[in-house]
Amino acid sequence: MEKKYSRKILLVNPSFQFSFMKHSALMTLVVLTTFYLFKVYIFWEFKSIAIGTGIPEDHDLITLLSDRSYVVDMSFIIIAANIVLFMLGWALWVSHRVAGPIHRIRNEIKKIIDGQPLQRIGVRDHDYFHELKDSVNLLIEYFRR
Numbered sequence: 001m002e003k004k005y006s007r008k009i010l011l012v013n014p015s016f017q018f019s020f021m022k023h024s025a026l027m028t029l030v031v032l033t034t035f036y037l038f039k040v041y042i043f044w045e046f047k048s049i050a051i052g053t054g055i056p057e058d059h060d061l062i063t064l065l066s067d068r069s070y071v072v073d074m075s076f077i078i079i080a081a082n083i084v085l086f087m088l089g090w091a092l093w094v095s096h097r098v099a100g101p102i103h104r105i106r107n108e109i110k111k112i113i114d115g116q117p118l119q120r121i122g123v124r125d126h127d128y129f130h131e132l133k134d135s136v137n138l139l140i141e142y143f144r145r
Contacts, residue, residue, distance in 0.1 A: 010092060013099035017092065024091035025084060032080045039076065043069045101129040105136050118144055 011017050047065050055061055101123040108121045118140045123133045 010096060012096065012103040016099055017095040020095040020098075021088055021091040024087050028084055028087040032083065036076060036080075039069075039072060043072075097127050098129070100124070101127045101133060105129075105132065108136070108140075112140075112143075 043065060047062060050059075050061055050065065051057060104123060105121055108119065112118060120137050120140060121133050123130060
């Protein structure tokens with residue numbers, strides 16, 4: 001049996017999905033900012049301890065700390081950008097698993113209202129809201145009687 005082709009729509013409910021992605025990105029940025037501020041504090045503390053022990057500010061250790069701080073900053077920027085992109089992709093994927101079943105159920109209810117024949121609703125195995133699908137299918141079976 002040939003499988004029916006259906007076009008995949010990533011944004012079935014753009015307002016919900018963009019909102020979910022925005023909140024995921026915001027939480028990710030808060031966590032990354034916390035880690036960055038911790039890094040800044042650690043390097044500042046190392047430099048303060050070194051200077052407090054009497055090491056002059058032009059000493060090689062102080063220069064090394066500044067250089068290492070710069071290298072860690074550049075590495076952090078690259079890693080943070082990758083984490084943000086990954087989290088946005090993950091948020092899109094999860095929001096699609098949430099919005100997809102609701103989209104299908106809403107479309108089926110619109111068909112019922114328009115007088116089209118009642119059909120059972122199906123959702124993919126990895127989607128959420130199987131209980132809602134089952135309840136709507138029970139309602140459809142009730143109206144078929």
